[in-house]
Amino acid sequence: MSQANERSTPRLPGGFSLPPFGVHQWLALAIVCVALWALGLLWLGMQAGSQWMGTWQHDLRFHAYMEGGNQTKLKHLADQLALLPGVSSARVVPHQEMASWLHDWLGSGAVDEDELLRSLPGTVEITPGSETGEFLYSDIADEVRRLGATLNSGEMHLVQVQRWLANIERLLWFVTLILVLAMAIIISNTLRMILLARADEVQLMRLLGANEWFVRMPFILEGMLLGSGAGVLAWFLLWPLILGAASWFAALDVSLNGFILLAPMVFGGGMAGGLGAWVATMRLPNESTATT
Amino acid sequence: MIQARQLMLRYPTGKTALSGVTLSIPKGRFVYLTGESGAGKSSLLRCLYGGARPTSGQLTVQDLDMRLAQEHQVRKLRRNIGVIFQNHRLLFSRTVFENVALPLRVQGWKPERLVARARKVLEFVGLEDRLWSFPEALSGGEQQRVAIARAMSTHPPLILADEPTGNLDIGTARRIMDYLMELNQQGSTVIMATHDLQLMETHPGDLLCLHAGALAETLQHMPPAIHDHDDGHEYVTGEGI
Numbered sequence: 311m312s313q314a315n316e317r318s319t320p321r322l323p324g325g326f327s328l329p330p331f332g333v334h335q336w337l338a339l340a341i342v343c344v345a346l347w348a349l350g351l352l353w354l355g356m357q358a359g360s361q362w363m364g365t366w367q368h369d370l371r372f373h374a375y376m377e378g379g380n381q382t383k384l385k386h387l388a389d390q391l392a393l394l395p396g397v398s399s400a401r402v403v404p405h406q407e408m409a410s411w412l413h414d415w416l417g418s419g420a421v422d423e424d425e426l427l428r429s430l431p432g433t434v435e436i437t438p439g440s441e442t443g444e445f446l447y448s449d450i451a452d453e454v455r456r457l458g459a460t461l462n463s464g465e466m467h468l469v470q471v472q473r474w475l476a477n478i479e480r481l482l483w484f485v486t487l488i489l490v491l492a493m494a495i496i497i498s499n500t501l502r503m504i505l506l507a508r509a510d511e512v513q514l515m516r517l518l519g520a521n522e523w524f525v526r527m528p529f530i531l532e533g534m535l536l537g538s539g540a541g542v543l544a545w546f547l548l549w550p551l552i553l554g555a556a557s558w559f560a561a562l563d564v565s566l567n568g569f570i571l572l573a574p575m576v577f578g579g580g581m582a583g584g585l586g587a588w589v590a591t592m593r594l595p596n597e598s599t600a601t602t
Numbered sequence: 603m604i605q606a607r608q609l610m611l612r613y614p615t616g617k618t619a620l621s622g623v624t625l626s627i628p629k630g631r632f633v634y635l636t637g638e639s640g641a642g643k644s645s646l647l648r649c650l651y652g653g654a655r656p657t658s659g660q661l662t663v664q665d666l667d668m669r670l671a672q673e674h675q676v677r678k679l680r681r682n683i684g685v686i687f688q689n690h691r692l693l694f695s696r697t698v699f700e701n702v703a704l705p706l707r708v709q710g711w712k713p714e715r716l717v718a719r720a721r722k723v724l725e726f727v728g729l730e731d732r733l734w735s736f737p738e739a740l741s742g743g744e745q746q747r748v749a750i751a752r753a754m755s756t757h758p759p760l761i762l763a764d765e766p767t768g769n770l771d772i773g774t775a776r777r778i779m780d781y782l783m784e785l786n787q788q789g790s791t792v793i794m795a796t797h798d799l800q801l802m803e804t805h806p807g808d809l810l811c812l813h814a815g816a817l818a819e820t821l822q823h824m825p826p827a828i829h830d831h832d833d834g835h836e837y838v839t840g841e842g843i
Contacts, residue, residue: 519708
């Protein structure tokens with residue numbers, strides 16, 4: 311073969327060429343990329359949910375109603391509720407404020423507002439503090455019930471949604487852990503195949519007196535690069551969805567931040583790759599297989 | 603440089619590769635290791651670079667007891683040995699430079715010195731213009747010369763060659779021998795396993811002949827007139843069967 315017809319590969323500084331990137335690596339890259347993309351999507355959903363809840367929570371007030379309650383009873387209810395830990399304030403909603411709200415709500419319809427207003431129960435508005443304990447909402451409900459009032463159930467549902475979101479977030483961490491382990495296994499298997507293909511190189515390095523880390527490090531770096539590369543790719547693939555759904559999310563007062571996911575996806579992928587490579591290189595071909 | 607006493611090597615399969623080998627190889631010698639196939643030539647070389655641990659007896663290589671040596675000591679020893687393997691064991695997915703520079707990288711040479719050193723050793727074997735070629739583009743003789751360049755790149759005091767001329771034509775084999783002889787003249791001890799005793803006619807050296815895992819014959823290369831051991835030089839010695 312003449313020199314002119316020889317194959318050539320891009321050289322790194324120092325004269326070294328990149329390790330061969332074959333079908334196994336492409337496959338691992340694609341699978342890990344899909345897994346990371348799915349994870350990114352789930353965390354984006356979580357971000358959207360948290361933001362949506364956050365905007366509601368920002369204005370969140372609970373309302374307790376007391377049928378036929380006089381001002382004294384309402385005042386007592388408000389005072390008792392204000393004493394609860396986690397409650398920022400509680401006040402009796404004045405009659406004029408209720409009338410104004412009712413007027414705004416009904417518009418200029420031909421309804422007898424005064425009669426309607428008379429039929430409305432006495433209302434106490436409760437504002438939660440910035441740090442609410444796990445049992446605040448049940449404490450409020452208990453206290454309201456004890457004093458013969460009722461709590462707005464719709465507002466309590468929001469609290470339920472918030473709890474669900476907290477549970478979903480915990481579940482998401484678990485799913486993340488499982489997927490990271492799955493990615494590590496995929497990269498580990500890929501590297502095992504690469505190791506088999508490059509067994510000669512490993513054996514030769516050992517026969518030349520290379521220590522364990524000299525032999526393992528290129529494979530661990532390759533695993534980390536595979537994981538990080540998949541992370542970058544997955545991150546880019548999130549953008550069509552982020553941009554496509556931007557207007558829809560804007561209507562919900564939610565603005566997704568894709569940039570915040572870049573570092574976790576790249577470093578997470580790299581860590582999963584490194585872990586997989588570390589496992590794959592735990593049992594490298596030994597000298598007896600190298601020399602017999 | 604190398605001392606063996608009642609050296610025995612038995613593989614886990616039960617096959618006894620070496621049995622009762624006693625020999626001494628001083629520094630700076632050129633030694634042919636010969637014998638029929640399965641006589642134990644490759645096994646002896648393997649013991650010398652720590653690829654196999656002796657089952658019994660004693661083997662000392664560069665003052666290291668190969669039976670008792672720890673892994674890190676064997677690794678250190680290997681960095682002082684240049685090995686030319688049977689079928690040369692070049693990495694075909696790597697360039698000639700990367701093949702030659704591998705022992706240097708193992709020894710922790712700085713990257714900026716690697717190209718210059720690789721070029722120099724390839725110049726020695728006449729392949730300086732093939733630095734960035736892949737081994738597949740080279741002929742069998744050229745590949746063997748790359749293997750020699752790799753073995754000598756760290757300038758090791760001991761070079762072990764396992765049938766380096768096995769598959770080569772006479773002309774190429776002689777050229778390979780010239781390189782090995784020159785390395786020997788530069789101070790390296792060379793131990794070469796071979797079937798081809800005709801090489802001794804043009805490239806003289808000491809001879810250790812193995813038969814069925816034991817040392818059958820020892821010949822020292824020197825003119826008959828000075829064939830006694832009182833001339834101040836050290837010679838290869840061995841106990842036959």
